[in-house]
Amino acid sequence: MISCTVRYEIDPDQLPAFEIYAKAWIHLVEKLGGTHHGYHMPHEGPNDIAYCHFSFASLADYEDYRTRMHEDPDCQRAYAHARATKCIRRYDRSFTKPLLAGVSVEALGL
Template sequence: MITCHVKYVIDPYQVAAFERYSRQWIGVVTRLGGYHHGYFLPAEGANNIAYCMFSFASLADYERYRQQSVQDAECVGLVEEATELKFIVSYERSFMRPVLE
């Protein structure tokens, strides 16, 4: 299993827009074969940092998801929305191997 951890710097005045976007991506990742662990939005402390984590059975499955997502109409629309509204300032992606019971 491979888990993608994403740290976002978001526009603190557009948290509601980022939350709408996040809720849609959870469904997209699930539909394209992954397991989404959720988004984590600012509550206390920094008001412009958010995180998400999602997993795929293998790195090959993640790569397949990436290839499918660039051709998926819903994915393309979400990326266009984020680009237009600019609620994501930047992000960094890390890949991890979970230790589970």
């Protein structure tokens, strides 16, 4: 499994527009075969930073998603919304391999 974290710098005055964008992408990632772990919106601290996390079974599946995303009219509508509202100032992506199962301290020999 590979997970993608996107860190967004958003326009705080366009938070409702960004929420529309986020809700669309939760649906779109799942429609295109991924698992979306949600958006994490500003609450305390900086009011212009948001995150999202989503996963695919493999890097190849993620790359296939990226290809299909560029061809999907609903994805293009979501991008057009972000451009029209200027709710996103910038973003960057990072990729991680999640560790999801814990083990007792005793079993680990600690």
